[in-house]
Amino acid sequence: xxxxxxxxxxxxxxxxxxxxxxxxxxxxxxxxxxxxxxxxxxxxxxxxxxxxxxxxxxxxxxxxxxxxxxxxxxxxxxxxxxxxxxxxxxxxxxxxxxxxxxxxxxxxxxxxxxxxxxxxxxxxxxxxxxxxxxxxxxxxxxxxxxxxxxxxxxxxxxxxxxxxxxxxxxxxxxxxxxxxxxxxxxxxxx
Numbered sequence: 091x092x093x094x095x096x097x098x099x100x101x102x103x104x105x106x107x108x109x110x111x112x113x114x115x116x117x118x119x120x121x122x123x124x125x126x127x128x129x130x131x132x133x134x135x136x137x138x139x140x141x142x143x144x145x146x147x148x149x150x151x152x153x154x155x156x157x158x159x160x161x162x163x164x165x166x167x168x169x170x171x172x173x174x175x176x177x178x179x180x181x182x183x184x185x186x187x188x189x190x191x192x193x194x195x196x197x198x199x200x201x202x203x204x205x206x207x208x209x210x211x212x213x214x215x216x217x218x219x220x221x222x223x224x225x226x227x228x229x230x231x232x233x234x235x236x237x238x239x240x241x242x243x244x245x246x247x248x249x250x251x252x253x254x255x256x257x258x259x260x261x262x263x264x265x266x267x268x269x270x271x272x273x274x275x276x277x278x279x280x
Contacts, residue, residue, distance in 0.1 A: 116158030156237025
């Protein structure tokens with residue numbers, strides 16, 4: 091597999107910005123969860139109830155979990171089968187990389203398909219949340235479906251690149267010095 095520049099075409103920078111925006115939204119969800127939990131904790135002490143705070147916190151948690159996946163995958167920050175693939179080199183590694191990307195694309199594609207279908211069904215049937223806030227449930231499901239779709243798109247992009255011989259963006263160069271080994275071990279332990 092060649093180590094050429096990762097660009098797949100003119101759409102690649104746009105997708106990279108979209109993955110970054112999703113990661114920023116995931117971070118915003120995390121900050122919102124923190125603020126909400128602090129307000130709810132302080133509110134209990136001063137007899138102020140945040141109506142539907144638990145529902146909102148759950149929706150933000152689901153949104154955060156999926157919105158950041160594509161960015162994490164593209165940057166090699168998601169646990170994957172690298173421990174197996176990194177043991178091989180050349181054509182064998184390339185073939186295994188493609189096989190893993192095909193399987194990942196199929197699974198994430200199915201996840202995205204069913205997540206979008208779930209949102210559509212919730213909208214079509216007029217489903218409402220069963221908690222304190224009886225909002226139409228398709229609204230808080232949208233970020234989950236969008237995050238799943240972005241992850242599937244990231245897999246497709248990496249698969250197309252691997253088929254064209256472009257080095258995957260999530261590949262990390264192996265450490266060359268003992269300091270790099272220690273730094274890599276410390277960063278993966280976090």
